[in-house]
Amino acid sequence: MKKPLFVFLALLVLLPATSLAQHSSKAAESKHSDLTAGKSSAKAVTITGLISADGKSLVSEADDIWAVSNPGVMQGLEGQRVLVKCQVNPSKNEIHVFWVKGALQNAKYAANRSDSAFRR
Numbered sequence: 001m002k003k004p005l006f007v008f009l010a011l012l013v014l015l016p017a018t019s020l021a022q023h024s025s026k027a028a029e030s031k032h033s034d035l036t037a038g039k040s041s042a043k044a045v046t047i048t049g050l051i052s053a054d055g056k057s058l059v060s061e062a063d064d065i066w067a068v069s070n071p072g073v074m075q076g077l078e079g080q081r082v083l084v085k086c087q088v089n090p091s092k093n094e095i096h097v098f099w100v101k102g103a104l105q106n107a108k109y110a111a112n113r114s115d116s117a118f119r120r
């Protein structure tokens with residue numbers, strides 16, 4: 001007698017959970033379609049890449065080419081590897097840059113012989 005009661009209660013608990021899971025996946029699909037439909041994302045994204053020679057485009061590490069909507073921000077950094085915080089518009093392959101930081105290319109590493117890595 002107790003076993004059918006437990007099965008019935010389990011069904012009552014699981015049915016609403018499955019309907020909620022279906023509802024949230026539809027919301028995620030609509031959010032994804034909004035991003036690909038041409039709307040720019042509201043959140044700022046950080047991209048690492050190489051600025052072109054004219055400063056009007058950025059090639060990311062994933063080999064995506066992004067046009068820069070405000071190329072004046074990139075002045076003086078042409079041909080350099082940079083870290084960019086920007087807003088992305090995927091339909092136009094365009095970014096609006098908020099700030100640019102030059103990446104360290106020639107980092108020097110120093111070691112001290114008295115460090116624990118060199119002890120025997």
